[in-house]
Structure formats: structure tokens, C-alpha cells
Amino acid sequence: MLGVLAYFQDFQLTWSYFFDQLVAGLTLGSLYGLIAIGYSMVYGILKLLNFAHGEVFMIGSYIGFFVLTWCGGAADPSLPIALVIVLMFLGAMLGAGLLGITIERFAYRPLREKRASRIAPLISALGVSFFLQQLAVICFGATPKQYDAFSFDGGSFFTSVSIGPFEIQYMQLFVITTTVCLLVALTIFSARTQVGRAMQATSFYLEAASMMGINVDRVVVVTFFIGSVLAGAAGVMNGLIFQNVDPYIGFQVGLIAFTAAVVGGIGSIPGAMLGGLVIGLGRAFSVGYVSSSYQDVIVFAILIGFLLLRPAGFFGTPAPQKV
């Protein structure tokens, strides 16, 4: 039993260690939440598992890297740092958004128009995901590209600031704040603008919305664009936190983000964000207290648990099947 005590001492079972994991989990959770929103919105409208969404995130991350390189790299940027970061976000969001629209236009819409069977779009999505991943391997190489964000301003972004009991790095603060800003913008967009309300209506009942004069195709394009823009932003954040990007992160992170969407209740935007936070915290605590090898196993356990106990997730309402 002495050994068991030693184990807990090894892991510094202190409150400060706990808060570190909490902050890391929140940061990770914001990232997953942003990606999960894209899955959730598309699923809400088209009932389609967009497997390619994770790959959009990955391409967004690469675009951020190339903008950074184009601006001279993190160590010696040719422009002011704030401007470089803004450019990275803008480039990645725009590029990812356009990619999302392209995927929708060429891989999903023809199937919709042909009224293909339910399984066809899923296989098509799987194919797009695989295609983009391997395209990245061929074009960018399989070795990870280094963001090297530690070099920004001599590493001051990774120093910590104390807020109450939390020791939080500026970079984590930045990621969480940016996520909150994007979420506020998304909420205003979907509640106040005409397109946003059209999106809600389409998500509620596609055919009825189309009979009320809503151009469903345009709503779908807007949905893909917004979801992909958020994924692009998450891609840059991922690069800034974890420093590197490789062609395989899209699949990995996409799978986890999709779990987040399911946990939150698929189709619900606040649910996706909450699901992201749950998964992020789960991963961070499993890294901190158990083992880093099996964090995916823990996420999988959460998923199975939710499917067994509350299949509709946090915010989902179990949909009655209509004939």
C-alpha cells in the first residue's frame, strides 16, 4: 500500500495540478467544440455524417502554417505579431470555408439530387476524407510541419498569468477567448439574420422549409461554409497549442469532435460546444491522472456510455420516427 501512496505523490495530487489539467481540458474542449459545431450543423440539416470535416480542419491548420511561413516564420515575423496571427486565422478560415463549399458542391449535392440511398453519401464522405488526407501526404509530406509558436515574441505567449486559483498561459487564454467570440458571433448570426433563421427552419424540417420558399441548397452551402470556417479557426488554434500539424490529425481529431457532437446531442449548437468541453476535460484528466496512451479509449468509453444511457445527448430531443 505504500506504493499506492507513492503513486499519488508522484502525480502531485495537489489542487494546482488539478487546476492545470482543468485549464488544459477547457482549452482542448474549446477546440473540439468548434469542430463539433460543424458536424452538428450539417447533421442537423442533411442527416449526413460529414467524415470529411476533420480533413477540413487539417487543411485549415496547414493554411495557417503556410501563412505563418509566408510572413517569415514565428521566430522572425516580417509583420507585427498580432497582424500575423489575424492573417493566419483569416486565411485558414476563408480557405477552409471554400474547401467545405467545394466538397458539398461536388461530393454531396449530386447525390442529393439523385436521391441516392442513405448509405451512399456516407461512403462518399469517407472517400473525400481519405482523398484529402492522402493529398496532404503527397503535397505537404507525411512529416509534421512545425508551427514553432514558442518563438513568438521570445516565448512570452506561453508564460502564465494567475486568475484566482488558475495558472493560465496567455495562449490558452487567447484560444478560449477567441472561441467565446466566435460562439457569440455564431449565436447572433443564427438568431438575428435572415439566413441564420432560414438555417434553423431547415434544420427543424427541411421539406416544410423548402415549401415556405427557403432556398434549401443555399442554406446548405451557408451551413457548410460556417462549419468549415469554424474548423479552419480550430486548425490554427491546434497549431498554436500543439505546435505542429501532420496529415493525420484530421482523422483523429475529427473522430473525437464527432463524439463530442453526439455527446452534446447531435444537431444542437450549444450541445456540440458542451460535448466538446466534456470530451476535452475527459482527455485532459486522463492524460494527467491515468496514461496518455489510452485517452482515446476513455473518449470511446464516454461515447458508449452516452449511447447506452442517454442516446439523444445533453441537448438532443429523441426524435420520434414518422412514417
Place this chain on the structure above:
Amino acid sequence: MSDAPTNEPVSESSGGPAIGADEWVARSGERAERHGGLTGRAQSLYGRVPKPAVFAFFVTLAVLVPVFTAQTDNDIYFLRVCTIALVFALLALGLNVAVGFAGLLDLGYIAYYGIGAYGYAFLSSDKFGIHWEAWLVIPLVVAVSALVGLLLALPSRRLVGDYLAIVTLFFSQIFYILTTQGYRISFLGLNKDLGFDRANWDLTGGPNGIANVDRIGAFGLTASSERAYFYITLVAVVVVFATLSLANRSRTGRAWRALHDDTLAAQAMSVPVNWLKLLAVGTGAAVAALAGTINAALLQGAFPDDYNIQVLIIIYAMVVLGGVGSLAGAVLGAIVVSVFMLEGLRPQTPIGDVTGNGRWIFYATILIVLVVAIRPWRRLGAILAGIVAFGVVVHGIVAVATERGTDGLLNSGPDTYDDGGPVGWLIRHWLALPGGTYETGSRTWFNVALVGVIALVLCMTLVKGWVRDALIVPTVWLAAFVWETRLIQEASGPTRFLLLGAILVGLMIARPQGLLGRPRVEIV
């Protein structure tokens, strides 16, 4: 979007009982597709041959394959390729049960394949010193795998089909993690403290896998030659094919199709939907595990990278290419993909010394697609002439405008370049391959050209008529350029996966029924 009720044109045996399909409507597409003239007559002639006779013919053909392969290295390699193709055929058949018959997107399929291989490796190798005989190990492993399949489908059985996809995909990922991490299992790092003798347990051998797995042996006999494995796999394929074919015509098979067409309606007709879903996933898992045991014995090892998501995509591409729901299609798809894409695209065969197959497969495929897709012959001739002329003109312009823009040799694989003989001479004078190595300077140009090819192909889907014909010309040229400069070099890696992904998307849009499948009719 509500599910429109779908109808599947009925089972292979025409005139048999059909569930939920209006015969006339269901066969309208088929009638429209039927050609007149010589092709039509050949088709109707083939239709009159009884299906078991066709089956027997192809089995006999397969049995004769090893007889005509002598003992040179190239022949042994060829036989190995055939055996691998048969293993994939087995996998495609099993996947067809869940995806084709029951319409469930089972993405955990690869894990059952892995369970089969690892299960066999645990029970007949030096790893744990257990050497059980094959007649005991194989049924045991198959049963365990079927059970795992059932358990996994259990939580998602009452949910929308999409949840099954995500749960099973995640399971594949978890299986991969367990195999790669399973060489240092410990109880929270406390093994020593809790009184166990080792700090870490090694179960799966981690990334190195399990080597020195026994050959298949039972009752004092051991299969050790390439021929033996070919026949063992062939027997497995024939048995599984016949069983599934009978199952497809049985009550269960009809119920699966009803489930596929409209789950809710099937449930209303008192079809036990949940049980059938479990049964479909379980049957698939059993077949995959059987393939896994054969693969482990064939390779004499179980390695994690043979059981990852990429292999899953390969199997899906096989089933989709052959035609979802068609057993013969699954076998055909498996043979085409594994022989031409997995093995044929290799820069060099591992045994023997055949090189450059990939080049011929590439140009032959383009030519076949053009010939099949473009009618009438005049148009085809004009396009082919245009392609040749376009290349010659571009070559001329580049030769005049730049210094070494056309000096390049053909890329024949990692770091090898050659002139490719007389045909190579033709290719080089048609394309404008830049001189020097491709690794340094022209990498960016390659990326631009690759994205250009993709953009051109996408544009082609938007336009019609002569504009599309005109677009084919630069697309083919640019595709050949991209292929010769770099794609061929990566042919055994990312290139083939890139092509597989494109096949999945393209087939779903252009020909969802695949090569041998039947077109589905949507009744709204």
C-alpha cells in the same frame, strides 16, 4: 429529410419471392441499360446459363491457376498475389453482408479482421508458447470475433444507422491503439507494488506485432507451400460464397433486404429488426475473422499496420467497385483492386524483377475509360487525336521556350529514372518532363499541377457537350504529367490511397451500383 422508401430490384433468382419491390418499376432501369445488337444477344445468352454452372466454371478456372504456374520467382510472386486477392475477396464477401444485404455502415469491420489474425497468433505461436491445432483455433477465434461484433452492435442497435457508423469507426481506431500500445500494459503503473512480477505486460508486441506465427496445421499435416495457401483460401472463399448466396435467398436474406429498403416498414411487418442487424454485423465479423486467421498464417505474423483504417477503406472500395449487395461483384472488386491497385502499382515487384507495371496500368485505364465512356467513335477519335496533338504542341513550346524543360527522364520509382525504352521515348516526347531531379525545384510545380488536375476534373462535372470534350484533352495530359513526375514514385503509398478515395466518391456519384450491382430504383 425523411427517408424516401427505397426499393431494391429483387434477388438473383428471377421469379422468386420479392419483398417490397415492384417488379416492373424495379427493372425499368435494367431494361433501359440493356443494349441491342451483339451485346444484347450476348447478355441474354449469358442470362440463360444457370448460375451454379457459371460459379463452377470460375471455381474450376481458379483451381487451375497454380497448376500453370511453374516455380520461377515471378510465378511464386504471382501465386502470392492471387492468394492475397482471395483473402481480400473473403473480406469483401463478409463486408457485403452488413453493408450490402442489411444496409448497415459497419466501419469496425477491420477490427474483426485483426481479431482473427491476433487471435490466431496468440493461440499458435511462440508468443505465449501455445501451439494449438488449426481445427480448434480457427472456429474458436471466429466465434469470439462474431461475439465481439454482436456486443459492439448492441449499444447502437436501437439508434439511427449513423450512430453505428461512428461507434464502429471508433472501435476500429481503439483496436489499432490497443494493438500498437498493447506491449506495455500495466495497472496504473502499479504492477510491482501490487505484487505482480513484471512492470509491464506484453500482449500484442506493439508496433512490431507478433512474428513466427505457426502455419496452418491439423492432424499432423502442415500447409507450408504457396500452393497450399492458395487452395486453403480458395476453399474458404467458395464455402463462404455458397453459404452467403444461399443465405441471401433464404428467409433471413429477404428480411435483410427488407431492412435495407425501409427499416420502419419492415418492423411494422413484424420483421425482428434488431436481431437481424446484430446477425448481419456478427456474420460479417465471423467471415472477417476467418480471413484474419488465414492472413496471419500466410504472413506468419500479425502486424498492426495490416489492420488499420486504411485497409478498411481498401475493402470498402472493393465492395463499392464490385457493386454493393452483389456477391460476385465483391469478389470481382477485390480481385481488381488488389491485383491492379495494391500490387500492380508497385514500382518493383518484391520478388523477381518486374518494374514499371504502374505506368501501363495507368495509361490502359485512361484508354479503357475513354473508350467505354465516349460515343460515337468519331468523337472518341477526335478526342484521342486532340490529346496527342496537345502534348506534341506543348512539348514543342516548352522545348523552344526553356533550356532544359523537356530533358527529364521517366520516374520509375524511388530515386530511379530511366528512358523507358521506345515507348518511353514516345511518352517523353508527348509530355514535357522538366530536367533535373523532381525532389527539389519542381515540387511546387507538381503540387500546382496536381491541384490543377483535380480542379479540371471537378470542372468537367459542371459542363456538358463539346466544352467537356475539350476539357478532357488538357486533363489527360496534365494527369499523365503528374503521374510521371511524382505520383508513380509514391505508387505503393499515398497514390493508391488517393485513387481509392477518388474511386469511392466517383462511383457513388456516377455509378452507385458498381460493376456488377443492380441499379436501385427510388419510388417516392
